[in-house]
Amino acid sequence: MTLLIAGTAGADPAGLAAALAAAGLREEILVAGSPADAASQAARARTAVLAIDSSMPACEEEDLLLAELAAAGLPTALVACRVDAFPAWPKALAETRRRLDPQRGLPVFATSAALASASGSASGVPELARWCRDRADGEAVPRAPARAESGQAESGQRAQPPSESVALIRADRLAGLRAGIVASRAEAIESLRAATSDVHRCVPDASAAPGFTDWLPSLLDALEHRVMDHFAQRLDQVRAAAVGGLAGGSSPPSPPEPFGNGTRVVPRPQGGRRTEDVMVLLLGASMGFGIGRMVIAPTLQWAGLGIAGTVLTLLGGVALAAWVVSVRRASADRARLERWAAEVIASRRLGMEHRIGTRAGAAEAQFTREVWNRTRPARV
Numbered sequence: 001m002t003l004l005i006a007g008t009a010g011a012d013p014a015g016l017a018a019a020l021a022a023a024g025l026r027e028e029i030l031v032a033g034s035p036a037d038a039a040s041q042a043a044r045a046r047t048a049v050l051a052i053d054s055s056m057p058a059c060e061e062e063d064l065l066l067a068e069l070a071a072a073g074l075p076t077a078l079v080a081c082r083v084d085a086f087p088a089w090p091k092a093l094a095e096t097r098r099r100l101d102p103q104r105g106l107p108v109f110a111t112s113a114a115l116a117s118a119s120g121s122a123s124g125v126p127e128l129a130r131w132c133r134d135r136a137d138g139e140a141v142p143r144a145p146a147r148a149e150s151g152q153a154e155s156g157q158r159a160q161p162p163s164e165s166v167a168l169i170r171a172d173r174l175a176g177l178r179a180g181i182v183a184s185r186a187e188a189i190e191s192l193r194a195a196t197s198d199v200h201r202c203v204p205d206a207s208a209a210p211g212f213t214d215w216l217p218s219l220l221d222a223l224e225h226r227v228m229d230h231f232a233q234r235l236d237q238v239r240a241a242a243v244g245g246l247a248g249g250s251s252p253p254s255p256p257e258p259f260g261n262g263t264r265v266v267p268r269p270q271g272g273r274r275t276e277d278v279m280v281l282l283l284g285a286s287m288g289f290g291i292g293r294m295v296i297a298p299t300l301q302w303a304g305l306g307i308a309g310t311v312l313t314l315l316g317g318v319a320l321a322a323w324v325v326s327v328r329r330a331s332a333d334r335a336r337l338e339r340w341a342a343e344v345i346a347s348r349r350l351g352m353e354h355r356i357g358t359r360a361g362a363a364e365a366q367f368t369r370e371v372w373n374r375t376r377p378a379r380v
Helices: 013-022 035-044 060-071 089-100 125-136 163-206 212-243 275-303 307-374
Strands: 002-007 028-032 047-053 076-081 108-110
Touching: 002 013, 002 035, 002 060, 013 028, 013 047, 013 076, 013 125, 028 035, 035 060, 047 060, 047 089, 047 125, 060 076, 060 089, 076 089, 076 125, 089 108, 108 125, 163 212, 163 307, 212 307
Parallel strands: 002 028, 002 047, 047 076, 076 108
Antiparallel strands: none
16 A cells, blocks of 8 residues: 655655654655645555644645545545644644534544654554554545635745734744754754864874964864854754745845854964074083083093094084974974964854854844744735
8 A cells, every 4th residue: 555645844744754654654655745746646545644734724735735635536634743843733733624624524633753753652653554554454434525725825825824823823933943043053063062172182193294284274164164054054944944834935045144253363383493492502512512521532532533522522412402402393393283273273163153153143033034924914
């Protein structure tokens, strides 16, 4: 048997299909998000489910979907989806049933795909899966009635819900919008901090490589692009969930990038010879000369080297001092690079967190205004 789940994006029919599959429904499941998809796939199905958006009562889109299922003669159930996210779902479902099934001949289910995986939770998914299996056994079920709508809205538009439900719909959508933006911001900041911590752990080994001062900024640039792109995608998903099924035009542009990212420019470390290096060289030369005169000079005179031995001891002291200077300089340069890298990473992280917070605020303002405009009661 093949099951067809038809519904708008706000009802998340794909999520319901995944929950049914996880609940043990072995039949093939088709998903249709538009009347055209439902019409093209209805011939392959034996049973149908009309997924209902629990955030608001049904309108023309559900009418058209149900009409396609009725035209195909499919046994159909009305299923309210994502009821855990909308406290007022019983009222919305009651209005939906009065519109789609005034004779109350269709079975009705309330489901939550998010709760289906939790043991002991009343998600409604197992009951729906059982109904689908029973229908596969050939039991009689009511048929979806064909509904002829008069005065349909323009193509691509969704009718405005009843005025008494507007405030409730708006409150639910805005609450979900704010929760989604807060969760997206927290996820982006957590991912950013984890990534910058990984970069900081790589600094001691990477600082010894040539070109480190060029590699670190480019790596942080790539990290910033990745984090901000993912954050923008999450904001788009939050917006789609908030305005899904509401009347309105095309998608507005993304929130503008915040002016200034709050990143402090950290100058690159400058190397070069320092006064203390020269002092160490002079000290090494004097120590070599003194040791040569006290210890090595008698031996060299015995060997017949004379002044040449003194010169050799002086050069040996200078060489030893030069080696000490090189070791000290390498250690100091590495420490200076590590301090610079820590400052750069901290500055870039703070700047990216500032951008994420500013963009989240701009997105909340824009999306809130959009939800408000789309749920504005129609004037008559």
